[in-house]
Amino acid sequence: MAGRIRDEDIARVRERSRIDEIVGEYVMLRNAGGGSLKGLCPFHDEKTPSFQVTPSRGFYYCFGCGEGGDVITFLQRQQNLTFVEAVQTLADRVGVELVLEDDGQPASKPGLRKRVLEANQAAEDFYAAQLETPEALTARVFLDARGFTREHALHFRVGYAPKHGQALRQTLRAKGFDDEVLKAAGLIREFGRDFFTGRLLWPIRDSAQSVLGFGGRRIYDDDRLPAKYINTPETLVYKKSHVLYGLDLARKEIGKRSQAVIVEGYTDVMAAHIAGVETAVASCGTAFGDDHARVLQRLLGAQGGLHGEVIFTFDGDAAGQAAALKVFKGDHNFVAQTYVAVEPSGLDPCDLRIQSGDAAVRELVARRVPLYRFVMENIAKNYDLDRAEGRVGAAREAGELVASIRDQSLVNQYLRDLAQILGMDVDEVRQEVQHRRGPREAPAPEPEPVVQTTADWPSPDDRALRLERDTLKLMLQHPETFDADWNGVQATDFTHPGYAAVMRLIRSVPLAANWDDGLRAAAPTELTRQLLISLLVEPLLREPDENYSLVHSSRLQLARVARIIGDLKSRLQRTDPTKDETAYRAQFAELTQLEMERKRLTLMSLG
Incomplete structure (x- = not known):
């Protein structure tokens, strides 16, 4: 979909989409009091509910894994959709017609996306049933020869498209789907x-089980299309650069294990899952690219960090090496570490399972090596390392790759490994890498991390920070109980940098309609945004009024004044009034003023 959806349309979609209804389709929610609902988080395994939804504000937040957002964010995360796709899905559901800002035309016919998905589901059912027919004998023989049983075909919903040129069209038209929808679905x-027609088919689903399209394998010699595989053309829901076959089956295990295994074909995904590698997925009709990487990164989650793994299975031939090099150059897309699993015999997972059994497929993944080492070793194979010229040539070629690495914290490790592979001194290799960068080029600065450390995240259970947290919750959830100057509260009243950042945000965004959305949009970092959502969702102990909020803000300011008084008294004790009378008098006068302020705040804090 080209163009940008109007902000007012997005706001209408949010307003009409009840978050408790959407989340309730995936999570069993129970009343948690204070207008909140609670359930088990769908984004991580837990036994005690820590996932909370506040319908009145339209937010969810998990106090276990830190996932939070609005109804659009939830659908993105749950169904692995882009922002635009999530808005489209919700718009179809609530009957909002989306208009693009660049041309003023409707984004698509209202409800069309929903009908396309329904048509795809009906097509999957039709194709799966056709695999049982006499005409599909060749397709069943194909599956049997690759070690797949009828039960396997049913599990993966493998189907067969009849040779008859309009068998599917006639069936779906009888079910109420017109040609406009069937063309839109591809x-x-x-x-x-x-x-x-006349092909073995695999349904390609998103992580929420919706059928987006199909991949078809040639099984007849007289097939008019010479391509071994063809896929659904680009549609409203099928974007080949975004979809991964097996994602619906692997999504939960990818998140649970913080691991994703990338194989090359549909039968490889089947073989891997059957063998016990349940995190396997494959790109469909195109090479694995940056968009696929972003899809996986969302599933791996920020909490996977450098402990997560993305494992590619490549052939050991030149094509496999070229594919590995391409992935290496896009390695910055992953927070997780990237690996390569190569079968020495050159067999893919499907053929390896046929020849050596399930254990061999599991062993293939277990033998993974770091991607960068695989690439460097393949570069080294092209040179005679017994000769000095060969070692220098390999160092120069590999040095170009090392020089392109964005994460400078990895460079030293790569240099040591490269030196070991080439049998060179690490300083010699470092000189070649620096030469690749150019003598005048300054080292690239380390990129700022997308996810900040947990040390910057205040614990909801920290009693020392309870007053700061409760005051912010009052401000965000009931701003009407404060005066126009937020009862005088400033960011300096907060000791935790995270809370201070939220307070600065509150002061920077004027109170208006959809204030919550304005705060989220203005949040300077993802950490601040998620902390903001948690404070908006977390329930209050009681329904507040102006006096209740005044007590909290006064106590918060009183704590700040008490800290300043303590510091000032310490300075006074270290100041000699006979040697520095001016400084002593100034500090004493300041102390007198602060004590008066403390008395005032103490009275206000008592309500």
Whole structure:
């Protein structure tokens, strides 16, 4: 979909989409009091509910894993959709017509996306049933020869497209789908002929089980299309650069194990899952790219960090080496560490399972090596390392790769490993890398981390910070109980940098309609944004009024004044009034003023 959805349309989608209804389709929610609902988090394994939804504000937040957002964010995370796709899905559901700002035209016919998904589901059912027919004998023989049983075919919903050119069209039209929907879904061609004919088919789903499209394998010698594989054309829901086959089956395990295994084909995904590698997925009709990486990173989650793994299975031939090099150059897309698993015999996971069994597939993944080492070793193989010229040539070629690495914290480790591979001194290798950078080029600065450390995240259970947290919750959830100057509260009243950042945000965004959305949009970091959402969602101990909020703000300011008085008294004790009378008098006068302020705040804090 081209263009940008209007902000007012996005706001209408948010307003009409009840977050408790959407979340309730995935999570069993129970009343938690104070207008909040609670359930088990769908984004991480837990036994005690820590996932909270506040319908009145339209937010959810998990106090276990730190995931939070609005109804659009939830659908993005749960169904692995882009922002635009999530808005489209919700718009279809609540009947909002989206308009693009660049041309003023509707984004798509209202409800069309929903009908396309329904047509795809009906097509999957049709194709799966056709695999049982006599005509599909060749397809069943193909599966059997690759070690797949009828139960396996049912589990992966493998299907068969009949040779008859309009079998699917006739069936779906009888179910109420018109040609406009079938064309939009990529199920029929321009003149009404079925897109897939005489092919073995795999349904390609998103992480929420919605069928986005299909991949078809050639099984007849007289097939008019010479390509071994064809896929659904680009549609409203099928974008080949974003979809991964097996994602629906692997999503939960990827998040649970913080691991994703990338294989090359549909049968490889089946073989891997059957063998016990349940985190396997494959790109569909295109090479693995940056968008696929971002899809996986969302599933791995920020909490996976450098403990997560993305493992690629490549052939050991030149094509496999070229694919590894391409992935290496896009390695910055991952927070997780990247690895390569190569079978020495050159067999793919499907053929390896046929020849050596399930254990061999598991062993293939277990033998993974770091991606950068695999790439460097393959570069070294192209040179005669017994000769000085060969070692220097390999160092120069590999040095270009090392010089391009964005994460400078990894460079030293790469240099040591490269020196070991080439049998060179590490300082010699370092000189070659620096030469690749250029003598005048300054080292690239380390990128700022996307996810900040947990040390910057205040614990909700920290009693020392309870007053700071409760005051912010009052401000965010009931701003009407404070005066126009927030009862005089400033960011300096907060001792924790996270809370101070939220207070600065509150003061920077004027109170207005959709204030919550304005705060989120203005948050300077993802850490501040997630902390803001947690404070908006966390329930209050009681329904506040102006006096209740005044007591909290007064106590917070009183704590700050008490800290200043303590510091000032310490300075006074170290100041000699006979040697520095001016400084002593100034500090004493300041102390007198502060004591008066403390008395005033003490009275106010008592309500």
